[in-house]
Amino acid sequence: MPPIATPVGVIDGGATPALKPAEMRGFARGAPKASDHGSAVTSLLQFAGVQRVLVADVYGSDPAGGNALAVARALDWLVGKGVKVVSVSLVGPANPLLARAVAAAQGRGAVIVAAVGNDGPAAPPSYPASYPGVIAVTAVDGRNRALIEAGRALHLDYAAPGPTSRRPMRRAGG
Structure with missing residues (x-):
């Protein structure tokens, strides 16, 4: 698999330093702090060939x-760093601040990829x-089977191998 030169941003918990993300910054008290999920997402991106992964720890x-x-x-930090693809590993209800931040990042050329959540197949949109x-x-x-806790909402665009942690994703605050 050829290396992927486009930097990818991760909004999640922190990644373990052993993964050597290109940059990691905290946006919560105690961050950056390595987490299982943030490390798994970073590792999957690196395994896929992404050479530069920037990690934004919003949990700490x-x-x-x-x-x-x-x-x-x-989002603002990652886009300011020139990241054009951002993976967001959290879900929550609609939020006007978050909606504006996503639209602003998209307006600056970023593609946002976000999880539909771990609330199961009957979950409302996240x-x-x-x-x-x-x-x-x-x-x-x-084995290419949907995780039992994975959301399967109508707005789903893509399914791929993911961290198999059974911990629920944290919800974005309102």
């Missing part, structure tokens, strides 16, 4: 981590995956 050790302001700040122009994704296991 903050109980209010993953809120809309942290995500908006992370955000930012349900905003216009966002690529909504879910995960399959090693």
Whole structure:
């Protein structure tokens, strides 16, 4: 597989330093802090050939981590760093601040790829995956089966191998 030169941003928990992300910055108290999910997403991107992964930790050790302001700040930082593809590993309800931040990033040329969540096949639409122009994704296991907790909403664009952690994704704050 040829290397992918386009930098990719990850909005999630932090990645373990052993993965050597190109840059990592925190947007919550106690961040950046390595997390299983953030490390898994970073590792999958590197395994796929992405040479430069920039990680924005919006969780850290903050109980209010993953809120809309942290995500908006992370998007702005990543796009400011020239990232054109951003993977967002969190879900929540529609939020005006988050909607504006996603639209602004898209207006600056970024493609946003967001998870539909881990609330199961009957879950309502989640955000930012349900905003216009966002690529909504879910995960399959090693045998190409949808994970039991994976969302399967009507707005789903793509399914691919993903971290098999059974921990629920944190919701973006309102």
